[in-house]
Amino acid sequence: MSAQQTQSIEHTDVLERSIFHKSSPGRWGVTLPEVGVAESDVQTLLPEAFVRKQSPRLPEVSQLEAVRHFVRLSQLNHCIDTGFYPLGSCTMKYNPKVCDLYGQLQGFTNLHPKTPAHLSQGSLKLVYTLQQLLADITGFDQVSLQPAAGAQGELVGMMMIKAYFEKTGQTQRTEVIIPDSAHGTNPASAAMCGFKVVELRTSQTGGLVSAEKIKSLLSDKTAAVMLTNPNTAGLFETEILEITQAVHDAGGLMYYDGANLNAVVGQVRPAEMGFDVMHINTHKTFATPHGGGGPGSGPVAVNKILEPFLPTPIVAFDDDRYYLQTDRPDSIGRVKVFNGNFEMMARSLTYILAYGAEGLEQLSKDAVLNANYLKEKLRDDYHLAYDRVCKHEFVLTSHKQKEQHPELNQMNTMSIVKRLMDYGFHPPTVYFPLIVHEAMMIEPTETESKETLDRFIEAMKTIAKECQDTPEMILNAPHTTPIQRVDETTAARNPDLNYFSANN
Ligand SMILES: *Cc1c(COP(=O)(O)O)cnc(C)c1O
8 A cells, every 4th residue: 555545544534554553462352172183293293393382363352342443444335234245247136035045054054075975965955955946947958066166167178178078089079169258268278278269259240159260260179169158248148059059060069158057047948048067156147145155156057968077975865765876987086175065055955945947937027127127227328339138247338428528548448437336326337348448247136126226226316417428526536445545556567455554
């Protein structure tokens, strides 16, 4: 932080100083039980290099001070529990608290991951039931819950595709076709498996993937095509059946990036669009926590062709008992310790069962309705990147506002969304998808009320007017947040991550 920023922090009441500043020798918050190991034993049990010479430098505060500190810090953050969070592609929807309740049942959380199957039938049943429900929802034959995120699901999907072509003696299939609208994890996952990524451009086809174009890229080198549908601009691929047919005719496989499943769950099943494998982001569609570094869960679902290659073990059911099926000779192996992040599975299952089939079907309809409502209400104020019915998200740009002030460099998407923070909203996703210049990608999700959507519309309209009348309000925004506009280049290029070096 610069000297100037440090000063403004110290003058701001709401900002919280580090907990080390509150430390006072001898204060304590909890008493810990006696350790059952004598100090002399520690010396003999641990290699010399690992034995502490000094006490750790921990803050010494009372319990009340610690609680207040962290609650205050949490209140400096915008979160889904405090406000609208229209982050496109991320599906920041409300997680019903009942998911926490069942995810945290002590019978689940206290279960040792090495408990033998005959003593953990309940937990195995939970995993098995979720596998079955996800297979049912997506139309696929089998599911693995091991991957810890969507990105790892992609990697697992590509590993299975690779294993399939090796098994069938088609090692010449080294190319994976990915549209330029895809999430960056798609080409990364394909490349990590040793595939060559072939980019498919969508700029001349209104953001959609054209079957014609795909056909021109297909060859006997094609291993797979990775698609997101609806795509990252919120548009449903209109030629999807022709595309999946053409890829199969050319001997390739279809990978479905399931990050946007929230838009179609209960309406259409990815397997029926002609896909062979997909991942599901449970934190986007099935209400497990989002962000904060996990733990996450990104199940993969496959059809019969890829089933033998699924990670091992799979939870199976036989003669009234659930067990870990490990006898899978073609499996790509284990991709996560134990069987994945179990608590996330408990949450997802709770969510799916609480909604039921009809609830899930209604959910995606509401998500799509909310997005189209916002889009129609804002179309006169902002330039709409794709003027057509959208699914669960849509893309605006700041072109109109830039044109009003060609002399102002900073009259752009970044400034506009920073001003949204002053109105109490989290900014939408910006500068993504990369194919749209100055993109603002807005996803309201199904969980927001009409009143919230109307307040967001009002704020966006007010901002459009401010861009015209009082541009300085926009250029210097945000004005009401604990930290105002920071120098992002310096923050990225020369980060100062040490509180004490900046403040002492
Ligand atoms: C979020 C997202 C991913 C990556 O999923 P993670 O669970 O964040 O790893 C992949 N593709 C798209 C389109 C996404 O939105």
